[in-house]
Each structure stands twice: as C-alpha cells, then as structure tokens.
Amino acid sequence: MTSSVPPVFIFLGAAALVPLLPGGLRRLLVPAVPLFGGINLWFLWQGTPALDVTVLDYRLELLRADSLSLLFGLLFHIAAFLGAVFAFHVQDRLQQAGCLLYAGSALGAVFAGDLVSLVIFWEGAALGSVLLILARRTPRATRAAMRYLVFQLVSGLLLLGGAVILIGDTGSAAFDHIGIESLAGVLIFVAIGIKCGFPLVHTWLTDAYPEATATGMVFLSAFSTKLAVYALARGYAGTEVLIPIGTAMTAFPIFYAVIENDLRRVLAYSMINQIGFMVVGVGIGTTLALNGTVSHVFSHVIYKALLIMSMGAVLHQTGRINGSELGGLYKSMPQTAGLCIVGAASISAFPLFSGFVSKSMILSAAAAEGHWVIWIMLLFASAGVFHHSGIKIPYFAFFAHDSGIRTREAPLNMRIGMAMAALLCIVIGCYPAWLYALLPHEVGYVPYTGSHVLVQVQLLLFSALAFIVLNLVGLYPPELRSVNLDSDLVYRRLVPLAARRGEAAVAALGRRMQAEWARGLDRVIFLIAHQHRPGGVLARTWPTGAAALWILVLLGACLVIYYV
C-alpha cells in the first residue's frame, strides 16, 4: 500500500481543529499528529508518490518524495513528536496551533517540488513559529517576536521576488539546482541565507528564540534553520562562497556563547555554530560532504532539541535561565541533569554519541578537498562547541556554585520527551549504519576507527582540561547579568536613534520654514497695505490733467517712432 497525501495536509488539518476541540482532546491531538503523519510517511516511502496541482498554468508539485525530502520529512516528524511530548502539559491553544502550523509548513516546504509552493510554506513556517514566541505573553517577548517576524517576512519576500524572476526567465517553477549566477539565484540565496542565520543576519535567531516559551523553543530549534539548510542543499550544493560563510558561522558565535549569561541564548549561538558546519558541507558539495551535512542535520536536530528541552525544563521549574542565577540544580533535578549531559556529549561529538558519526564527515570532506585553513577553523569550532555547549550549559545550570534553588524534577512528560531524544542520540551514535542507510548518497565512511576515536577523545579531554585549569586559576569569566552587543545593535539602537534624530531634525526644519513663511507673508501684507493705506501710492487721488499729459506724451512718442 502506498500513500500520496502530503504531510502538510495532516498537520494543517489538525491545526484547524485546535480551536474546536476541548482541552483534553487537544492535548492528545498534538502528539498524535506526528505519529499519524509517521504512518503516512511510511506509506510514502513505499511508493514513488507525487501530487501535482495546476494553478494558473503552473504545475505545483506538492509532494516530491526523493531521498533528501523523505529524510528531512522523517526528521521533522521525529522532532515534532519529541516536542509534542515535551509540551504535553501545555493547554495554550496559541502554542498548540502554532506548533502544528509551524511543523506542517516546514514539512510542506521540504516536500514542495516547485518554488511557488515553497514560498507559501516558507511564509507559513514564519507565521506558525512567531506564535510560539508571542505565546510567552510578555512585552519583551512580543517586541522580539515582531523583530523576528520582520526578518522572516523579508526572507519570504526575497524568495518570492527571486522565484518570480526565475519563473519569468526559465518558464518553469521547478525547485532544483539554482546557483548564484543569476539575479534570481542571488535573491533566493539571500532569502535562504537569512533563514539560515548567515553572519550579520543571524540576530533574529539569537534575539528571538530565547524569548519563546519553555516548550516553544524546542520546536523553533528544529524547523526554520534546517529548512534553510535543506533549501541550500537542494539549490546551492557546491556553491563555493558557502565555505567561508559557513566557517565564519562556526567560529564567531562561540565567543559570544562563552560570555552569554542566558543559557538558552548560549544554545542559540551554538545553533549557528552547528549550522555553520552544515553550510560548509553544502559548499564543499562532494557526496561525502553532502552526506555529512544531511546526517549532521539529523543528529543536530535531536541533540539540540534535547539540550533546549533540558534548559526549558530548568526554566519551567525555576523560572530562571541566567547562568548567574542558577547552579547546583543536580540536587533537585538529577534526571534532567543526566539527560542534559547526554545532549552535551552528543553535540560535543563524543564517541558513542550522535555528533561523533556526523560532524566528522564534514571535517573529512574538507580535508579530502585540501581546504586546510577551513579544516583548522572547523577543528577550533569543534573544540569551542564542546567548551560552551558541552561543558558550560550543564556546568552552570546543574553544578557550579550552589544557587540555593531547591525545586522538583520536571513534569513526567518533559522527562519522557528528553529521555526519548537522549535514547535517539545514543542509538545514532552506536548504530550509525541506520542513519547512513537513509542518506542521499552511498556511504563509504567509517566513523569508528582507532585513529578517529583517539584524536576525538584527545581533543575533547584537553578542551575540558582547559576549562578546569582556567576555573582553578580563576581566569574563567564569571557569568554576569548583561547583554552583549551584536549586529542587532544596528536595528535595535542605531536605526531607532538615527530615526529619532532625523525626526527631530525634520521637525526643527519644519518649524523654521513655518516661521520664515509667516515672516514673508507678514512682509507681503505689509507692502500691500503700505501701498493702499491712506496716503499710499495706490490710494492717492490723481488730477485729470495729469492723465491728459501722459496721453499727449505717448501719442508724441508714437509719432516720432512712425517717422523714424
């Protein structure tokens, strides 16, 4: 038996039910949707399904199921299910509808075979995701959500513009390899780049994600940026400029992550670092690199969800998320602490955990192509990610100095969600063959060699040693209540400041012009009045003889001219 139902229909249909269902059913609905979707996905996998709709002469391909889209489809179903279990206690309709709309749109975009449907689902994902930030219902979150939405909509508009030009040029709406040789290609590249968190346009992510609800950020971390990586892999594989862009993405966020106080914001910076690895992989574009990218997306979504869940659990239980206010929580939340450490080991690419079997493929691909500078930068970033995500997150939340906070373990559903994610991290790490079998290209890569295990263990142990030494000698920077300036300074400070200054200048100019105008008008009125008032030139009475004299003079002049 096969299926040809696009997964997006299932998710959006369920999202439409959210306002109608009573509380208990609604809570069951959210995890049931990805489960049911998973069955549908299984049947999709069995056949070669397609669903085409013709709208205004364009063939919209709502279901393109090849190895790449099916793999992302599977991943998004898993992520939606993990997130739904973690958020099972949530009764808020806004969040329930938001996460279904968001996951559904992301699935729609991944299975879209043409640019028009891609644009529609791209925007759908933006709208669904912003609900998860708005649902925090604080003025701060609302402002961040609006900034986030502007970025997402600009990305959508650029994608739309690029798509329109491309369809005009080629006459086809198909979404295949695009490249950056044409204007349309560049527009779409920038659109994807914004959603991917390219340097300088990454701040929507670090700004808004940590403002989402404790459960909302789990969904946010899974879909938007991975959808962008999918689109890059589909349209821009082998585009060389992605290699330096991706390398920059791996490197700069780790500095921010070390000094950031909000632990969920640390994870947001670390997301950009991890996506950087994927972008480099797409840029290299060899089969090994693309396999590495796709498998890293797979392990990343799960361990990142796990880490964000563990911090979400901390936020949910204590109401706090700043490193400066936390510490010693292993005493009251030992299970959460343990699960967090599994996520930390996975993101750090410890052997037997998921990051180990995927990230190294990208480094190997860089080495195989002779990109030695890139390779060194990626190795630096690998050590760095262990430092801030692998050590800093669990250390400052659960250990460090005891903050005195005593609470209870997170709700059971949260722990089950985390436990399932942790199990997946370990299964992928121990049985990478299962993941490798799903990849778009044949895999000849063997992660577990003596050399590889040894060098990775060495790298990680000595990175940890650096942390310990710096802490013992008191050189490690303490967690401080602060914000760190990033490129969002431009639109959160400089542009509003410039706008206020500009407004003031325009207002001053306006006032001056008004004053000048009034003065000029006064002068004109004065002159007119001066001529007409009693005794003015135009108000004088003239004798008739004077007029006769003037006429005589004029006639005389005419006579003279006539003769000459």
Add this chain to the structure above:
Amino acid sequence: MKKKYWLDERRNVMLLIRIFAALCVGVLAIDAGFHRHEEFFWEGWFGFYGFFGFIACVVLVLAAKELRRLLMRREDHYDE
C-alpha cells in the same frame, strides 16, 4: 537541615579532577604508541589534537573575556 552531597566536599571534587588529569595523561600515552591515520602532515605530531584542543580553548576563553570590554552592556541596555 541541609543535606550534604558528595560533590559539596572540595576534597571529592579535587579527586575527580585528579582522575580526569590521569585520563588525559593516559590518552597522550596511547598517542605516543599508536600510528594514526593522517590527512595533513601536522596531524602526525605527537599529541597534536590534545595541544590544539587545550590551546584553542584557552585562547577562546581569554579572547571572549577581552571581548566583554567591547560588547558587554547593562542588562537593560535595549529597554526604553
């Protein structure tokens, strides 16, 4: 009454650190007697990954600490 945990004792933390340091030394020792597969020539140097990891993290943390002078602002910096 406050419950006393094993990790609350400084002595126990130091014990863990000593075990950890011994692990590091052990890994270095294996490196000395193991011929590793290498893509670049420097990978073959003794303990390359260990030294790289250590130095990279020290540089990272100290550089980030300096960056604070440039980047760090009060928590309410963006609030009106």
